[in-house]
Amino acid sequence: MNNFEYCVPTRVLFGRDTHKQVGTVIKEYGFKKVLVHYGGGSVKKSGLLDQVTDSLKEQGIEFVLFGGVKPNPTLSLAKEGMELCRQEGIDFILAVGGGSVLDSAKCIADGTLNPEIDPWKYFIKEASPDKALPHGNILTLSASGSETSLSCVITNEDGNYKRGFNSKTHRPLFAILNPELTFSVNKFQTGCGSVDIMMHTLERYLGGNTKDTPLTDRIAEGLLTSVMEAGAIVDKDPKNYEARATLMWAGSLSHNDLTGLGREFMMQVHQLEHELSGLYPCIAHGAGLSALFCSWSRYVCEKDPMRFAQLAVRVMKVEMDFEEPLKTALKGIDRLEEFFQSIKMPVRLSELDDAVREEDFEVMAEKCSFNGTRSLPGIRTLGKQEMIDVYRMAY
Amino acid sequence: MNNFEYCVPTRVLFGRDTHKQVGTVIKEYGFKKVLVHYGGGSVKKSGLLDQVTDSLKEQGIEFVLFGGVKPNPTLSLAKEGMELCRQEGIDFILAVGGGSVLDSAKCIADGTLNPEIDPWKYFIKEASPDKALPHGNILTLSASGSETSLSCVITNEDGNYKRGFNSKTHRPLFAILNPELTFSVNKFQTGCGSVDIMMHTLERYLGGNTKDTPLTDRIAEGLLTSVMEAGAIVDKDPKNYEARATLMWAGSLSHNDLTGLGREFMMQVHQLEHELSGLYPCIAHGAGLSALFCSWSRYVCEKDPMRFAQLAVRVMKVEMDFEEPLKTALKGIDRLEEFFQSIKMPVRLSELDDAVREEDFEVMAEKCSFNGTRSLPGIRTLGKQEMIDVYRMAY
Numbered sequence: 001m002n003n004f005e006y007c008v009p010t011r012v013l014f015g016r017d018t019h020k021q022v023g024t025v026i027k028e029y030g031f032k033k034v035l036v037h038y039g040g041g042s043v044k045k046s047g048l049l050d051q052v053t054d055s056l057k058e059q060g061i062e063f064v065l066f067g068g069v070k071p072n073p074t075l076s077l078a079k080e081g082m083e084l085c086r087q088e089g090i091d092f093i094l095a096v097g098g099g100s101v102l103d104s105a106k107c108i109a110d111g112t113l114n115p116e117i118d119p120w121k122y123f124i125k126e127a128s129p130d131k132a133l134p135h136g137n138i139l140t141l142s143a144s145g146s147e148t149s150l151s152c153v154i155t156n157e158d159g160n161y162k163r164g165f166n167s168k169t170h171r172p173l174f175a176i177l178n179p180e181l182t183f184s185v186n187k188f189q190t191g192c193g194s195v196d197i198m199m200h201t202l203e204r205y206l207g208g209n210t211k212d213t214p215l216t217d218r219i220a221e222g223l224l225t226s227v228m229e230a231g232a233i234v235d236k237d238p239k240n241y242e243a244r245a246t247l248m249w250a251g252s253l254s255h256n257d258l259t260g261l262g263r264e265f266m267m268q269v270h271q272l273e274h275e276l277s278g279l280y281p282c283i284a285h286g287a288g289l290s291a292l293f294c295s296w297s298r299y300v301c302e303k304d305p306m307r308f309a310q311l312a313v314r315v316m317k318v319e320m321d322f323e324e325p326l327k328t329a330l331k332g333i334d335r336l337e338e339f340f341q342s343i344k345m346p347v348r349l350s351e352l353d354d355a356v357r358e359e360d361f362e363v364m365a366e367k368c369s370f371n372g373t374r375s376l377p378g379i380r381t382l383g384k385q386e387m388i389d390v391y392r393m394a395y
Numbered sequence: 396m397n398n399f400e401y402c403v404p405t406r407v408l409f410g411r412d413t414h415k416q417v418g419t420v421i422k423e424y425g426f427k428k429v430l431v432h433y434g435g436g437s438v439k440k441s442g443l444l445d446q447v448t449d450s451l452k453e454q455g456i457e458f459v460l461f462g463g464v465k466p467n468p469t470l471s472l473a474k475e476g477m478e479l480c481r482q483e484g485i486d487f488i489l490a491v492g493g494g495s496v497l498d499s500a501k502c503i504a505d506g507t508l509n510p511e512i513d514p515w516k517y518f519i520k521e522a523s524p525d526k527a528l529p530h531g532n533i534l535t536l537s538a539s540g541s542e543t544s545l546s547c548v549i550t551n552e553d554g555n556y557k558r559g560f561n562s563k564t565h566r567p568l569f570a571i572l573n574p575e576l577t578f579s580v581n582k583f584q585t586g587c588g589s590v591d592i593m594m595h596t597l598e599r600y601l602g603g604n605t606k607d608t609p610l611t612d613r614i615a616e617g618l619l620t621s622v623m624e625a626g627a628i629v630d631k632d633p634k635n636y637e638a639r640a641t642l643m644w645a646g647s648l649s650h651n652d653l654t655g656l657g658r659e660f661m662m663q664v665h666q667l668e669h670e671l672s673g674l675y676p677c678i679a680h681g682a683g684l685s686a687l688f689c690s691w692s693r694y695v696c697e698k699d700p701m702r703f704a705q706l707a708v709r710v711m712k713v714e715m716d717f718e719e720p721l722k723t724a725l726k727g728i729d730r731l732e733e734f735f736q737s738i739k740m741p742v743r744l745s746e747l748d749d750a751v752r753e754e755d756f757e758v759m760a761e762k763c764s765f766n767g768t769r770s771l772p773g774i775r776t777l778g779k780q781e782m783i784d785v786y787r788m789a790y
Binding site: 001002003004005006007008009010011012013014015016018212214215217218219221222223225226229230242245246249250253261262 | 400620
């Protein structure tokens with residue numbers, strides 16, 4: 001087990017009707033003027049936005065509405081948000097939505113208080129924010145884990161670069177998690193969410209070569225098992241509160257470090273996927289991950305068959321083949337692939353909505369390897385050529 | 396699943412040599428004068444206390460030493476500490492030790508800033524602290540989970556009452572967890588620690604009748620399995636870093652709410668044990684729990700055999716008896732008892748160091764039931780008579 005530092009200060013309010021407390025909660029902290037940040041029409045149509053603003057009004061809290069976030073949130077919209085916060089004297093950002101809205105809010109929070117720095121510099125690691133506006137959220141989609149995590153992913157339309165960075169400034173002050181708010185998420189988006197949740201843990205579990213993390217492993221395995229069970233239930237019964245609750249809480253735990261503590265953390269598949277949905281912004285992140293993951297697994301698993309066998313036995317319920325552990329490993333990957341298919345997730349790039357073209361693999365690998373200057377460490381190191389291999393295998 | 400609120404803001408620094416950073420960490424927060432609180436001679440003998448004070452001196456931080464905490468920490472010593480903090484103008488308390496030292500520090504932290512209130516009132520729920528001195532810790536014993544929890548247990552020598560209460564003021568600012576600092580803990584204390592860690596999760600897992608908490612359940616089961624594996628290793632090989640690390644991290648997770656989220660939380664066995672070690676202060680908390688738990692389990696399990704069967708199958712590796720689940724439940728309890736015995740923990744009150752006398756059961760039940768005015772809710776409600784029954788069964 002490696003040394004680690006762990007701190008998740010976000011206050012989680014979990015359960016039915018919790019979103020109605022938002023005004024009271026913000027009032028407790030003493031904030032005066034809130035930017036309410038959201039996406040498209042769904043939070044309006046569902047009445048959620050009205051419930052939120054009513055709750056703020058009841059507590060006499062001023063607010064400014066700022067919608068328009070799309071999947072794969074953009075730097076340009078975030079820059080508009082920063083300008084607005086400064087003009088309006090906003091002292092708190094409330095994100096109402098899924099991971100895209102939350103990440104956009106984090107980017108705005110970083111940028112608002114640091115007007116002298118080009119915010120893209122944070123994403124290309126040329127600067128890091130030392131302060132940010134405080135922010136919190138009401139989550140409407142179980143997926144990214146952004147509601148308690150320190151990560152933030154933004155797309156710069158200038159070159160279609162999708163990049164993320166971690167910062168303590170990204171930890172929300174609070175996260176309001178009401179599983180009922182996800183009842184209306186359609187099957188495809190729900191499936192994408194389940195995949196994304198699993199990936200955050202799987203990438204930690206299969207991310208490197210650390211040994212001796214039995215407690216972290218078992219927490220990770222328990223989370224994966226629970227998400228697969230709940231994902232299958234929700235696919236048939238979208239208003240099943242208990243299964244929605246499992247997905248929602250798993251989403252937070254899966255990306256707040258708990259499931260990888262003491263382990264190296266590489267995220268090769270996420271990096272490969274970011275190039276994909278960076279180039280094809282219509283590709284949902286979870287669908288991209290689903291299309292890549294099993295091919296990536298088959299590509300790297302020979303380097304550590306016992307690790308993949310552990311996953312196969314403990315999570316995918318494969319019987320251990322003690323003579324040929326690699327067979328167990330591969331059978332586990334097959335079962336995971338079957339699970340993705342059972343919730344109608346793509347398992348090949350060619351299944352994705354957009355017609356991904358083979359000739360793009362070179363471009364994506366070029367970007368992902370920073371023009372061939374970096375390799376991605378992991379169970380198997382991926383240089384530019386290996387990245388192309390994985391994209392091809394997944395096609 | 397029930398609604399819940401969850402927030403564990405304590406910053407954990409985990410791993411080898413982390414305790415040497417303590418001066419730097421305290422300096423970061425800007426504290427000027429630290430009360431270094433500890434127990435007996437072991438932190439002196441091991442050289443740990445010197446390493447801590449050296450680290451403080453290096454950063455130019457003033458400090459006052461205040462030792463003398465014994466197992467089952469007393470209110471009178473804590474009151475001395477409050478007086479000392481006020482006299483010396485202390486702005487931070489650093490606890491160096493196990494759960495007793497940490498709880499004593501929490502009690503001092505609450506009392507110092509509230510001199511007008513008798514601190515025992517917090518423990519009998521007649522008042523609650525609205526402010527406290529900030530505090531942090533360097534842990535030397537994996538057991539109580541006090542290093543990140545909001546609980547604090549103190550014994551009032553005036554009547555031998557042992558009482559605990561939860562408060563946000565009890566969350567440490569930081570917890571420095573170096574498993575190497577537990578290498579010298581003897582087998583008996585290590586065993587007591589493993590039992591205590593398991594109990595914090597078991598009491599949540601078996602505490603009430605909540606349904607539909609699959610993710611919390613699997614995290615709990617993973618933790619229990621890991622602690623049993625690590626506990627057995629450490630019993631034979633006390634300097635096994637990885638197993639000590641598992642116990643240490645499990646200790647924190649087991650009592651910071653994670654393993655019971657969404658569930659009712661009753662702690663019947665803890666309440667019964669507090670009377671025991673309240674009356675016989677020489678009884679180690681973990682040993683008291685170990686002596687009571689399996690009898691308590693047998694006493695209540697008929698009310699929810701399937702819950703106990705789940706524990707038996709998933710953690711104790713018992714084959715499910717589908718015709719008679721109660722048999723599975725009981726077999727699981729037997730295996731747990733065997734595990735306790737394998738690490739030389741008592742499984743009967745009559746095995747405890749002190750000669751516990753049968754005629755005390757009435758007195759203990761009288762105290763635990765607040766003179767017969769309260770029952771303990773749970774899988775099976777325990778009134779005064781049922782408490783006596785459990786003590787008798789465990790004798």
